[in-house]
Amino acid sequence: MLSSLGATQRCFGAIVLLVLTLFLLASLQHMDVTVFLPLLRDQAEAPPITNVMFLKTHKTASSTVLNILFRFAETHNLSVALPAGSRLHLGYPWLFLARYVEGVKQGGTQPRFNVMCNHLRFNLPEVQKVMPNDTFYFSILRNPVFQLESSFIYYRDYVPAFRDAASLDTFLASPLTYYNRSRSLRNAHARNNMWFDLGFDSDAPAEESYVRARLAEVEQRFQLVLIAEHFDESMVLLRRRLRWQLDDIVSFRLNSRSQRSVTRLTPEGQERAKRWCALDWRLYQHFNRSFWAQVRAELSPRRLRSEVARLRARRRELTALCLQDSKPKDKQQITDRRLRPYQSGDADILGYNLRRGLDNQTLQVCQRMVTPELQYMAHLYALQFPEKPPKDISFLEE
Ligand SMILES: *[C@@H]1O[C@H](CO)[C@@H](O)[C@H](O)[C@H]1NC(C)=O
Numbered sequence: 001m002l003s004s005l006g007a008t009q010r011c012f013g014a015i016v017l018l019v020l021t022l023f024l025l026a027s028l029q030h031m032d033v034t035v036f037l038p039l040l041r042d043q044a045e046a047p048p049i050t051n052v053m054f055l056k057t058h059k060t061a062s063s064t065v066l067n068i069l070f071r072f073a074e075t076h077n078l079s080v081a082l083p084a085g086s087r088l089h090l091g092y093p094w095l096f097l098a099r100y101v102e103g104v105k106q107g108g109t110q111p112r113f114n115v116m117c118n119h120l121r122f123n124l125p126e127v128q129k130v131m132p133n134d135t136f137y138f139s140i141l142r143n144p145v146f147q148l149e150s151s152f153i154y155y156r157d158y159v160p161a162f163r164d165a166a167s168l169d170t171f172l173a174s175p176l177t178y179y180n181r182s183r184s185l186r187n188a189h190a191r192n193n194m195w196f197d198l199g200f201d202s203d204a205p206a207e208e209s210y211v212r213a214r215l216a217e218v219e220q221r222f223q224l225v226l227i228a229e230h231f232d233e234s235m236v237l238l239r240r241r242l243r244w245q246l247d248d249i250v251s252f253r254l255n256s257r258s259q260r261s262v263t264r265l266t267p268e269g270q271e272r273a274k275r276w277c278a279l280d281w282r283l284y285q286h287f288n289r290s291f292w293a294q295v296r297a298e299l300s301p302r303r304l305r306s307e308v309a310r311l312r313a314r315r316r317e318l319t320a321l322c323l324q325d326s327k328p329k330d331k332q333q334i335t336d337r338r339l340r341p342y343q344s345g346d347a348d349i350l351g352y353n354l355r356r357g358l359d360n361q362t363l364q365v366c367q368r369m370v371t372p373e374l375q376y377m378a379h380l381y382a383l384q385f386p387e388k389p390p391k392d393i394s395f396l397e398e
């Protein structure tokens with residue numbers, strides 16, 4: 001009798017404990033990460049990360065990220081690894097070499113830079129010669145179907161493989177009719193462009209062991225790989241990792257195309273694009289998965305939604321403050337020549353008009369946000385190397 005009562009009590013006790021535990025788990029799931037505030041505060045109080053290497057992949061919204069990095073560098077007086085002499089990028093499409101950077105000499109101790117973000121083809125040992133060893137490496141990827149579609153419009157006149165094809169669907173129906181990598185390195189834009197930007201062989205067969213080994217390499221080197229299709233979530237995660245302020249990572253969309261220059265592949269063409277760019281497809285799938293795994297590990301769904309909402313609200317505020325109206329403008333509509341982006345291929349590349357009558361301080365903030373990449377690069381070059389001849393970007397004014 002006694003022992004049976006004791007067993008009932010123990011059993012009851014165990015049930016209460018179980019229910020309480022379940023409650024606790026359930027509430028934790030819905031709770032903000034604020035429970036761990038002390039932990040987070042430590043992190044937030046650490047100084048912002050200022051040594052950053054961004055691998056700027058092609059046609060992936062990377063110009064917008066570049067603007068964010070240029071602005072941060074300028075406002076924090078950081079040094080940027082800029083293209084040497086009259087060059088406009090860091091040696092692309094050749095593999096990056098340290099001497100492509102202004103100020104780097106042959107032999108002796110090399111200067112180290114805080115920020116590196118201009119177009120280059122990744123080559124780690126050479127990057128390490130000019131970047132400090134505590135550098136934060138990150139990059140951005142886009143669905144290769146849309147990346148290729150954008151590339152086709154943008155590099156229409158520049159890439160031999162694209163020049164003779166009537167449309168991207170035509171090209172994809174028999175790519176080897178048009179594509180021959182040994183004919184020109186420019187053809188790198190026509191196949192597995194992101195794989196190529198990472199420094200790998202974009203014509204390699206997509207064999208499992210080869211692909212896995214390269215993915216592991218990227219994962220080991222790059223602390224973060226952003227996803228263009230989830231740009232705002234990407235910015236939220238980037239800001240947390242770099243411990244930057246909200247305004248540091250708010251941006252307007254730069255270097256976008258007008259609707260007129262956006263075409264859509266047929267569903268069949270899309271499947272062909274995935275097969276033709278199989279390496280990029282694997283790359284994208286892998287890092288899309290790991291991106292979301294990282295987001296989920298760090299932020300509750302509610303916290304993520306609220307941070308994305310905060311970012312969008314601030315972007316709307318700055319849009320109202322800075323811009324004539326929120327619609328991006330084509331070249332003819334941009335009144336200030338210095339704010340006209342470089343035009344290429346069949347694409348209308350868009351930019352912005354600033355509101356008139358801004359006070360000096362606001363004007364400076366707004367101007368930085370809408371300055372196209374080549375003009376911004378030239379501006380930083382002039383600041384950093386006042387003794388050198390300035391970059392010649394007069395072709396932008398034609
Ligand atoms: C920026 O840094 C340079 C050297 O890197 C220094 O000479 C200059 O005074 C700094 N300017 C400001 C505003 O901190």
Ligand SMILES: *[C@@H]1O[C@H](CO)[C@@H](O)[C@H](O)[C@H]1NC(C)=O
Nearest residue numbers: 111112128131132133134135
């Ligand atoms: C990083 O570089 C600093 C000096 O530049 C050096 O003292 C340190 O040992 C290096 N750390 C590693 C892990 O290589």
Ligand SMILES: *[C@@H]1O[C@H](CO)[C@@H](O)[C@H](O)[C@H]1NC(C)=O
Nearest residue numbers: 176177179180181182183184
């Ligand atoms: C590709 O181009 C190279 C160099 O121009 C040429 O030798 C080769 O025959 C071409 N291959 C094909 C399949 O056309």
Ligand SMILES: *[C@@H]1O[C@H](CO)[C@@H](O)[C@H](O)[C@H]1NC(C)=O
Nearest residue numbers: 143227229284285288289292
């Ligand atoms: C990327 O990941 C998200 C979240 O898991 C998923 O919804 C989306 O379909 C993925 N995109 C592709 C192209 O696989």
Ligand SMILES: *[C@@H]1O[C@H](CO)[C@@H](O)[C@H](O)[C@H]1NC(C)=O
Nearest residue numbers: 357358359360361362363364
């Ligand atoms: C604003 O800038 C203009 C021209 O750059 C200058 O003449 C003016 O004094 C500045 N005003 C203030 C309040 O700084």
